[in-house]
Amino acid sequence: MEYCETVTLAAPRGAFADEAAFDGWVRETQKSLVRFCRQMVDDWAEAEDMAQEAYLRAWEKRGSFKGGCSLLTWQMAIARRVCLDRLRRQKRVKLIPLDERDAAPSPDTETKADVQRALAKLNADDRAVLYLRAGEGLPFEEAGKALGCSAAACRKRYERAKQRFEAAYGGREG
Template sequence: MRDAYSFDEFYRSTSTRLMRYGYAIVGDLAEAQDLVQEAYTRAWQRWRTVADHPSPESWVRLVVTRLAVDRWRRLGRWQAALLRSGPPEPVRPPNEDTVLVVAALRRLPAAQRQALALHYLFDLPIAEIALETGVAVGTVKSWLSRGRAGLAEALAGTPAGGAREGDDDE
């Protein structure tokens, strides 16, 4: 446990400085937090080696710097791709039917939603769904049946599907 204790002490004594350094390097607090966290994670994974380094803090600082450079390179490639291809088409808002179906799906248990999505969106046969979810074929059939019934019931109560049972027009 001495390793964990020494790393904790190292972290407590250096994290504020390294966070300031990361922020100064990238200019974005959230990105700096991600970079510093990743650098400390790498230091922890190699703590026996890093602890023997003449300056463990400078080792972590170097990792933060390299991660920031990698980030800038990725952003540069992304910008170059955007310049070549132009910005992506704007995403259209979902139509009313999509909103109604998603709302109806959210009312179903997670297993039924998963089975319906795998079967109807990914065109997976029942046997593959059973294999992927780790359940029996009969269970998948039950999920699909109950999921379809639940969707039908939920959609029947929407304006597109008619009035709910017990609703009055008065």
């Protein structure tokens, strides 16, 4: 977020031009933003809360968007901050998410479960950078802006996260 704000380009407009535009923006991007948040928090409902908070903060801070990255990237940067704040606050106790705890395992989902377990061993920022690259296919420059770092730093982060994921996935049980 900070990274985007240092680049001075356009005044607030487009999605934040007025309330109707913002409404459209939320509807258009919410699924994507929730999915991004989901990489960092425990379940979909939590991810929705985080995305909701991120939209709210974006609206409140709309005047600080100076361009230099896509609006969605800026929105993701805010969402990342919201998620990290949330994760810091909830360290003391961890609940098992209802939706995932109750899901019955099946052979078809074994690989998925292995991936989930491996991802769970990473920190939130590692999961975020992996998702932005492997899931969203963002270039390093854009992903870096969402993560508040330069393209080069993002590339390094990604490589490290990838190594950690592969180590975790390779070392899985069964």
